[in-house]
Amino acid sequence: MADVVAMKRQEGTLPLPAGPVAVARDGSTLRLTLASPPANALSLAMMAALKAEIERAGEDASVRVVVIAASGKVFCAGHDLKELTAHRADADRGRAFFERTFADCSALMQAIVACPKPVIAEVDGLATAAGLQLVATCDLAVASHEATFCTPGVHIGLFCSTPMVALSRNASRKQAMEMLLTGETIDAATAKEFGLVNRVVPREYLNQVVNKYAETIASKSPLTLKIGKEAFYKQVEMGLADAYDYTARVMVDNMLARDAEEGIGAFVGKRKPEWKGE
Structure with a gap:
């Protein structure tokens, strides 16, 4: 019975249990959807689920391409600030929890880079802070015209130092520092100019364009x-x-x-x- 369930999951014919990441298959493409709206924040649970699915995809010969998308109006709002703030009441003022959170986030980003399968971000809505880091870490990114991006940590006294790693490996130094120092939001066209996304398309064509990328890549060795x-x-x-x-x-x-x-x-x-x- 377990083998049948696993097979149906791989084929995408079995509804998946609710969780922070929804998993679906379309042929050789694995679609991972951040499913904790409205913020789709990178909580510990979200990061663990996403990392596990990416590593599983890396070992699955039937998966050729991974797509990371999101439900709701926000692609990803970054770390869960409420989850982080709750641990300020800990004896160490939250240090241990903060260390774990940023270590887990770094491990997730490195898992995406280390995954032998190309990973595509499908961005519709706001990608902010660690959410922008997630987009910048993916091998390719396609955004809708409505997508927006920012590293707003300076507004709340927390510089986006870990998102800076991925951002500075996509945008030029001046562009990266502009985003980091001002915290201002840029539109999808500017994100493309900065090198954060490959293409910007109308929202109604976003999924179609991403699927075309996935199909093209999946046809290669x-x-x-x-x-x-x-x-x-x-x-x-x-x-x-x-x-x-x-x-x-x-x-x-x-x-x-x-x-x-x-x-x-x-x-x-x-x-x-x-x-x-x-």
């Missing part, structure tokens, strides 16, 4: 995508010479993979490749 994603994030932190040395080694190993042999052979032979993931 899963091994090649895994190799490429890992290499991208490693080389971007290296100096120029080290980056070229490293990626040259990656290219050699990639060339020796069966999927590269198949893909190049299919291109030369003018046929569709059959990926084996090896």
